[in-house]
Amino acid sequence: MAEKNADKLAELFHNEAQFVHMGGYWGKEQELGIIRYGGIWYKEAEIHSEEVKFTENTAIVYSRIHLNAVAGGNEVRNPFIVSEVYVKEGGKWQLSVLAFTKTMGE
Numbered sequence: 001m002a003e004k005n006a007d008k009l010a011e012l013f014h015n016e017a018q019f020v021h022m023g024g025y026w027g028k029e030q031e032l033g034i035i036r037y038g039g040i041w042y043k044e045a046e047i048h049s050e051e052v053k054f055t056e057n058t059a060i061v062y063s064r065i066h067l068n069a070v071a072g073g074n075e076v077r078n079p080f081i082v083s084e085v086y087v088k089e090g091g092k093w094q095l096s097v098l099a100f101t102k103t104m105g106e
Contacts, residue, residue, distance in 0.1 A: 001042035006032045013095050014087060020099035031098075041070040045082075057088040067100070079103045 001009065010032055019031040021040075034040050046066040053060045061084040068077050085097035 001035060002044060004035055004038075004041065006036040009035065014089075017095055018097050020097070022100065022102055038070075039072070042067065043070060044068040059086040059088075059093065060084070061086070064103075 010028070013028045013031070015028060017028045017031070019026055019028075035042075044067075045063075046068070048064040048066070051062045053062075061082075063082040063084075065080050065082055066077055067080055068075075070076070079102065081101045081103055083097065083099045083101070084095060086093045087096045088094075
C-alpha cells in the first residue's frame with residue numbers, strides 16, 4: 001500500500017473484500033481506486049505488535065500500529081488496532097477484511 005501498487009494489491013484482495021476505515025466501509029474496487037488515485041496514501045505503518053490466529057482456511061492478523069499517511073491532502077499520524085482477515089481459496093491466500101480501529105492516545 002505504501003508503494004501505491006494497486007495492480008499488485010488487486011491480486012492480494014479477495015473479490016468480495018471489505019475495507020473499514022474511520023470514514024466508512026467499501027469494497028475492493030473502491031479501495032483500489034483510493035490507493036491508485038491518492039485519496040489515501042498509506043506512507044508507513046510503525047508496527048508495535050502483531051498476533052496471528054489460524055483456523056482451517058482463515059488467518060486473522062491483529063496489529064497495533066501508528067499509521068503515517070496522507071488523507072485528503074493532509075499528513076496524519078494515528079494509532080490503530082488493525083484487523084486483517086485472510087481466506088485460503090484454491091491454495092491461495094487473499095485478504096478478505098481490513099479494518100482500522102482508532103485507539104485513544106499515542
